[in-house]
Amino acid sequence: MGIALGRGFDSCRLLYAFKRFWMEKQIQHCLTALQSRHIKGIFAENFEKGRQKILDLIPMNAVVGIGDSTAVKQMGILQILKDRGTKVLNPFETQGNYLGTKEAEEARRRVQKEASICDVFLTGTNAITQDGRLVNMDATGNRVAGMFWGHPISIVVVGKNKIVRDLDEAFHRIRNIIAPNHVRIRSVELGGRKRKAPCAATGECSDCRAIDKVCNILTIIEGKPSRTNLNVVIVNEDMGLGFDTSWSQTRITKIIKNYKKFVWISPRKNR
Ligand code: SF4
Numbered sequence: 343m344g345i346a347l348g349r350g351f352d353s354c355r356l357l358y359a360f361k362r363f364w365m366e367k368q369i370q371h372c373l374t375a376l377q378s379r380h381i382k383g384i385f386a387e388n389f390e391k392g393r394q395k396i397l398d399l400i401p402m403n404a405v406v407g408i409g410d411s412t413a414v415k416q417m418g419i420l421q422i423l424k425d426r427g428t429k430v431l432n433p434f435e436t437q438g439n440y441l442g443t444k445e446a447e448e449a450r451r452r453v454q455k456e457a458s459i460c461d462v463f464l465t466g467t468n469a470i471t472q473d474g475r476l477v478n479m480d481a482t483g484n485r486v487a488g489m490f491w492g493h494p495i496s497i498v499v500v501g502k503n504k505i506v507r508d509l510d511e512a513f514h515r516i517r518n519i520i521a522p523n524h525v526r527i528r529s530v531e532l533g534g535r536k537r538k539a540p541c542a543a544t545g546e547c548s549d550c551r552a553i554d555k556v557c558n559i560l561t562i563i564e565g566k567p568s569r570t571n572l573n574v575v576i577v578n579e580d581m582g583l584g585f586d587t588s589w590s591q592t593r594i595t596k597i598i599k600n601y602k603k604f605v606w607i608s609p610r611k612n613r
Pocket residue numbers: 517521522525539540541542546547548549550551552554555556557
């Protein structure tokens with residue numbers, strides 16, 4: 343019995359070591375691909391190392407604009423930036439700060455506008471292909487635009503769960519998993535602004551034409567934007583909403599649980 347347990351334990355450790363090795367290989371592949379596209383790719387073993395790499399990229403006196411990203415929040419980098427005296431323009435403060443009034447919405451828009459042209463832009467991505475393309479779907483466009491326009495430096499943080507094989511897998515993942523779950527969880531499960539998009543109720547994409555659909559702007563970054571130094575920090579952790587249905591239920595549940603904890607909820611209108 344003892345021997346059997348020992349063997350089981352060893353093979354578990356072996357499997358874990360193999361998975362880790364395979365993942366690091368994939369990340370390395372992405373970093374080399376980014377390099378070939380003149381985009382700076384940076385590896386971080388974990389959240390702590392990732393935070394440090396991001397801090398190293400941001401000058402102390404820079405003004406940092408934020409694009410809505412659960413991964414960025416999950417890393418806990420925003421408070422560290424504020425604590426060290428760096429000005430952070432974050433229109434997506436945690437739920438409750440903007441109460442859905444007209445005035446509050448106007449204030450948020452003002453911050454969003456300022457954040458779209460400042461020293462540094464910090465956000466996350468929906469997917470990165472193994473050959474280094476950043477693929478994103480956005481409702482408003484500020485998050486994707488900030489990656490390539492309006493800032494001398496932009497930083498995109500990526501969890502290992504966002505790495506996909508190719509563009510086909512990226513499109514499939516975004517359309518069938520990320521977007522519908524994002525809408526359903528925020529507007530139904532977590533009580534955010536009600537949406538007419540059918541996926542709010544069904545959790546599935548029907549290629550809708552709803553006025554408030556979130557799939558309005560699809561971007562693929564193929565190379566370094568001419569006027570922006572784009573940095574991609576790949577963290578060897580799961581971050582934000584992104585998974586494949588073939589993964590273990592335990593991993594998927596953990597990704598969704600963490601996402602729910604940090605996601606920004608668009609407020610319901612009070613008046
Ligand atoms: S296209 Fe419409 S239904 Fe499909 S995920 Fe986007 S918002 Fe939802």
